[in-house]
Amino acid sequence: MSSTPTDARQPAGIPGAPPAMTRSRLKAAGPHLRRWGVLGTFALAFLVFSAAEPSRFLAWDNFSNILSSSAVPMIVACGVTIPLIMSDFDLSIGGVVAFGGSIAIVLQTEQNWYWVGAVIAAIIVAIAIGKLHGLLIAKYGGSSFVITLALGSVYSGLVLWLTDSQTIYSGIDSGFLAVGQSDFLGIRIPIWIAIGFAFLLFLITERMVVGRRFYAVGENITAAFLAGMSVGRLRTYGFICSAIAAAMGGMLIFAEAGSTYANPGQPLLLAAFSAAFLGAALRSNGRFSVLGSAVSVVLVQMVTTGLVILNLPEWTASVFEGSILAAAIMIAPSTRVWK
Amino acid sequence: MSARAPRAERGTIAVRGLRKEYPSVMALDDVTLEIRPGEVIGIVGKNGAGKSTLIKVLCGAVSPDEGTIELDGEPVEFDRPSQALDRGIVAMHQQLEVFGSMTVAENLLLGTPNFPHGKLGMVRRAQLDARARETLAALKLDIDPQRPVQELSIAEQRMTNLARALVGEDGRLVILDEPTESLTAGETEQMFERVRQVRDAGLAVIYVSHRLDEVRGISDRIVAMRDGRVIASGDASEFGRNRLVELIAGEAPETEAEAPRERRGSETKAVLAATGLSGPALRPSTFQLNDGEIVGLCGLVGSGRSTLARTLAGAVKADSGEVLLDGEPVEFSDPGEAIARGVVHVPEDRREQALFESFTIAEDTSIGDLEKHRWRSTPFLSGRAQAATAARAIKEFGVSAAGGRQLTRTLSGGNQQKVVLARWMIRGGRVLILDEPTQGIDVGTRKEILNLVRSAVDQGSTALWISSDFQELLDVSDRILVMKEHQVVADMSPAESTEEELLRSCLPSEEYVHAGDPR
Numbered sequence: 001m002s003s004t005p006t007d008a009r010q011p012a013g014i015p016g017a018p019p020a021m022t023r024s025r026l027k028a029a030g031p032h033l034r035r036w037g038v039l040g041t042f043a044l045a046f047l048v049f050s051a052a053e054p055s056r057f058l059a060w061d062n063f064s065n066i067l068s069s070s071a072v073p074m075i076v077a078c079g080v081t082i083p084l085i086m087s088d089f090d091l092s093i094g095g096v097v098a099f100g101g102s103i104a105i106v107l108q109t110e111q112n113w114y115w116v117g118a119v120i121a122a123i124i125v126a127i128a129i130g131k132l133h134g135l136l137i138a139k140y141g142g143s144s145f146v147i148t149l150a151l152g153s154v155y156s157g158l159v160l161w162l163t164d165s166q167t168i169y170s171g172i173d174s175g176f177l178a179v180g181q182s183d184f185l186g187i188r189i190p191i192w193i194a195i196g197f198a199f200l201l202f203l204i205t206e207r208m209v210v211g212r213r214f215y216a217v218g219e220n221i222t223a224a225f226l227a228g229m230s231v232g233r234l235r236t237y238g239f240i241c242s243a244i245a246a247a248m249g250g251m252l253i254f255a256e257a258g259s260t261y262a263n264p265g266q267p268l269l270l271a272a273f274s275a276a277f278l279g280a281a282l283r284s285n286g287r288f289s290v291l292g293s294a295v296s297v298v299l300v301q302m303v304t305t306g307l308v309i310l311n312l313p314e315w316t317a318s319v320f321e322g323s324i325l326a327a328a329i330m331i332a333p334s335t336r337v338w339k
Numbered sequence: 340m341s342a343r344a345p346r347a348e349r350g351t352i353a354v355r356g357l358r359k360e361y362p363s364v365m366a367l368d369d370v371t372l373e374i375r376p377g378e379v380i381g382i383v384g385k386n387g388a389g390k391s392t393l394i395k396v397l398c399g400a401v402s403p404d405e406g407t408i409e410l411d412g413e414p415v416e417f418d419r420p421s422q423a424l425d426r427g428i429v430a431m432h433q434q435l436e437v438f439g440s441m442t443v444a445e446n447l448l449l450g451t452p453n454f455p456h457g458k459l460g461m462v463r464r465a466q467l468d469a470r471a472r473e474t475l476a477a478l479k480l481d482i483d484p485q486r487p488v489q490e491l492s493i494a495e496q497r498m499t500n501l502a503r504a505l506v507g508e509d510g511r512l513v514i515l516d517e518p519t520e521s522l523t524a525g526e527t528e529q530m531f532e533r534v535r536q537v538r539d540a541g542l543a544v545i546y547v548s549h550r551l552d553e554v555r556g557i558s559d560r561i562v563a564m565r566d567g568r569v570i571a572s573g574d575a576s577e578f579g580r581n582r583l584v585e586l587i588a589g590e591a592p593e594t595e596a597e598a599p600r601e602r603r604g605s606e607t608k609a610v611l612a613a614t615g616l617s618g619p620a621l622r623p624s625t626f627q628l629n630d631g632e633i634v635g636l637c638g639l640v641g642s643g644r645s646t647l648a649r650t651l652a653g654a655v656k657a658d659s660g661e662v663l664l665d666g667e668p669v670e671f672s673d674p675g676e677a678i679a680r681g682v683v684h685v686p687e688d689r690r691e692q693a694l695f696e697s698f699t700i701a702e703d704t705s706i707g708d709l710e711k712h713r714w715r716s717t718p719f720l721s722g723r724a725q726a727a728t729a730a731r732a733i734k735e736f737g738v739s740a741a742g743g744r745q746l747t748r749t750l751s752g753g754n755q756q757k758v759v760l761a762r763w764m765i766r767g768g769r770v771l772i773l774d775e776p777t778q779g780i781d782v783g784t785r786k787e788i789l790n791l792v793r794s795a796v797d798q799g800s801t802a803l804w805i806s807s808d809f810q811e812l813l814d815v816s817d818r819i820l821v822m823k824e825h826q827v828v829a830d831m832s833p834a835e836s837t838e839e840e841l842l843r844s845c846l847p848s849e850e851y852v853h854a855g856d857p858r
Contacts, residue, residue, distance in 0.1 A: 208719055209720060215695075220695050224695075226652070226684065226692055227674070227706055228673075230673070287697065
C-alpha cells in the first residue's frame with residue numbers, strides 16, 4: 001500500500017458509500033483493512049491452536065488460565081490507556097507496580113498493618129504519584145516521556161530501599177493472599193477485579209462527560225483549552241488512573257505469588273503499551289480505547305499460551321507479539337498517536 | 340541579477356478529463372483546463388466545488404481516479420508532491436506551511452532540486468544565502484535571508500513562499516490558494532505586484548480566492564467551478580461581479596439593497612464594558628459592547644485584534660483594567676470561566692485552535708457544552724442529545740455532510756468552519772467573540788452566518804466580529820472599533836465610513852499604501 005500522508009487523511013468509512021473499487025476506495029478502506037487484518041491474524045492463530053491441540057487448547061482449564069494471566073496486564077494496560085488518550089506517556093508504571101506492591105507488603109510485615117489499610121495506603125501513594133506527574137508534566141510543561149521514565153527509575157530505587165533488596169514472603173496477611181489466590185463463583189478474584197476495573201474505565205472514557213474531554217485534550221490540546229476545559233486537571237486525572245492501575249497490578253501479582261520479587265513491572269510495561277497500541281489498531285477510528293486495550297491483552301495472552309501448548313520455544317511469543325504490533329501500526333499508520 | 344531570461348520556451352500545462360471521487364462527493368468531474376505560461380488564471384467556486392482537490396492533484400498530493408496532467412503536451416504522473424516540485428510546480432496552500440525556526444533561505448530552497456550542498460550532503464551555507472538573496476531581489480523583497488521565518492509578518496512569509504517559484508530556472512506554475520487571507524489592503528496590493536512579476540517572468544499562475552474583486556483584478560482568465568465541474572471559463576473582462584456570484588451560487592444574486600435592520604437593543608445598555616483593559620501585547624483600551632449589537636473590530640494583522648479577543652475570552656490574562664459583564668466586574672482566569680459566564684470565543688486559527696479532527700460532527704458540535712448533552716443530570720453523555728445538536732448544525736449552518744457521524748477531518752475547510760461556528764452559536768452566550776468567522780466560507784453561506792449571528796444578538800446577546808475584510812465589517816457591523824498598535828483607538832459608524840477610511844484609521848504611521856482596489 002502506497003499512501004501519502006495526505007491520503008491517509010482522506011475520507012474513510014462514511015456510511016452509505018456506494019461500492020466501487022477505485023484507488024481512493026482502497027485507501028479509504030485502510031483502517032478497516034488494519035482492523036480486520038489484526039483480528040484475522042488472531043482468529044487464524046486460534047484456529048491453528050485449536051486444530052493442532054484441540055484437547056488441550058480448547059479446554060476450560062486453558063481458557064481460565066488465559067484469563068488469569070490476563071488479569072494484571074489488563075488492569076495496567078487499561079490504566080495507561082487514559083494518559084495515552086490524552087497523548088501522554090506514562091512509562092513510570094514499571095516502577096509504580098513494584099513500589100505499590102512493596103508498600104502494601106512492607107506495611108503488613110514490618111508495621112503490622114491490617115491488609116485493607118495497607119492496600120488503601122498503597123492506593124493513596126499512587127494517587128500522590130499521579131498528582132506529582134500531573135504537576136510536573138501538565139503544570140510545569142515537562143515531557144511526559146522523560147519525566148515518567150526518570151521517576152519510574154526513582155520508584156524502582158525506592159523499592160530496593162523499602163525491602164532492603166530482599167524477597168519478603170513471611171508475615172503477609174492471609175486475607176491479602178486470598179485476594180490473589182482464591183476464586184469467586186469459580187473464577188479467580190483478580191479476573192473479577194480486572195473486569196470490574198476495565199468496565200469502570202470504559203464507562204468513564206466512552207460514556208461520561210469527563211471521558212469526552214480526555215479525547216478532546218488528546219486530539220487538540222489548544223482547542224480543548226479554548227473550549228473551556230481544565231486541561232491540566234484532566235491530564236493529572238490520567239496520570240492518577242495509570243498510577244492506581246499500576247499499584248493495583250503490583251499488589252495483585254505479589255498476592256498471587258505470595259511474596260515480593262525483583263522487577264515485577266518490567267514485563268508489564270511492554271505488555272501494557274503493546275496492548276494499548278494494538279487496541280488502537282483494532283478500532284476503525286484508530287483511537288486508543290479501554291475496550292481495545294482490554295481485548296488486546298486477552299488476544300495476546302491467548303497466543304502466548306497457545307505457543308506454549310504447541311511446545312514452541314519461549315522466544316516465539318515475543319516475536320509474535322512484537323511483529324503483529326508493528327504490522328498493525330504499519331498497515332494504516334494512525335499518525336495522531338505521535339502528535 | 341534581477342533580470343531573468345523570460346521562460347518563453349515553456350509550453351502549456353494541461354489537465355484533461357480529471358475525475359476524483361470521495362465516498363460522499365464527486366470532487367472533480369471531468370475537469371479539463373489549459374494553463375498557458377505568462378498567464379494568471381483565477382479559479383472561483385463555493386466550498387466543495389472542487390478547487391482544493393484540483394490544486395492537490397496538480398501539486399501531486401492527490402492522485403486522480405481518471406484523467407491526465409500534461410506538461411508541454413506530454414503526459415506526466417505525480418505520485419507525491421516532490422515530483423510536481425521537480426517539474427516546477429510550486430503550491431502555496433491556504434494553511435501556510437513554513438518551517439518557522441529555519442531561515443528564509445532554507446525555506447526558499449528546501450525541497451527544490453537546487454538546494455546547494457556538497458558531495459557528502461553538507462549544506463553550503465554561503466551559496467544558499469547568495470541564491471536566496473538573488474531570488475528575493477528578483478521579487479524586490481527586502482528580507483534578510485538569514486532571519487528565521489517565524490519572525491516575518493504573514494505577508495512576508497507568503498511572499499517568501501511565492502519566491503520559491505523563482506528559485507532556479509525550472510519554475511513553470513505557481514498555485515496560490517487564498518493568498519491574501521488575513522492581509523490588509525496595502526499588503527494585498529504588494530502581493531499582487533509580486534504575482535504579476537512572477538507572471539511576467541513567464542510562469543503560469545493559478546489564483547484561487549473567495550474574494551471576487553481580487554480575482555477579477557489580478558486574473559487574465561477566470562474559471563468558475565461548481566460541483567466538481569468547470570461551468571464557465573473565459574477572459575477576465577467577460578465576468579462582472581454579479582455574473583461571478585451567480586455562477587458560484589448557482590442562482591441570481593439578490594440585488595435589492597439590504598433592508599436597514601431594526602435593532603432591538605438600546606445604545607446605552609452595555610453588556611460588556613472594558614475600561615483601560617491591558618495585558619501582554621494589549622495597551623490600555625476602553626470600549627463597550629451593547630445589547631443587541633454586532634460590533635466590528637477592525638485592525639491590521641498584528642494590531643492586537645486577536646489578543647484582545649483572547650483576553651476577553653479568558654485565554655490570556657489581563658494585567659490591569661476592568662471588565663464589566665452586565666455591570667458586574669469579572670476577571671477570568673481561563674476560558675472555562677469565561678464560557679461559564681456566557682463569553683464564548685471562535686478562534687481565528689481553526690485547525691490549530693478550534694477543530695477536533697478525529698471527532699465526528701456530533702462529538703465536535705457538542706464539545707462546547709457537554710453539560711447540556713448529558714443523560715438527565717447524570718455524568719453520562721446522551722447520544723440522542725448529541726445527534727440532535729449535530730442535526731441542527733447541519734441544517735441551520737448548511738454543513739454539507741452525510742450526517743452527524745461523519746468525521747470533521749473529511750469535511751472541506753469551509754464546512755469545518757461551519758461546524759466550529761455551530762458549536763458555539765448553538766450553545767449561545769451573552770457575548771460572542773468571532774475571530775475571522777467567515778474564513779474560507781463561500782458567498783452564500785456567509786450571508787446565512789450573518790443572519791444567524793443577527794438572530795443570536797436579537798435574542799439577547801452581543802457580538803464582536805473580527806475580520807480583515809473591511810467591506811465585510813462595513814456590511815455586518817452596527818459599530819466598528821478600530822485597533823492600532825495594540826490599542827482600541829476609535830469607534831466608527833459603518834454608515835458614515837468607507838473601506839478607505841477604515842484602512843486609514845488602522846494604519847500605524849505614514850506607510851499608507853493606496854489600496855488600488857479595482858472596485
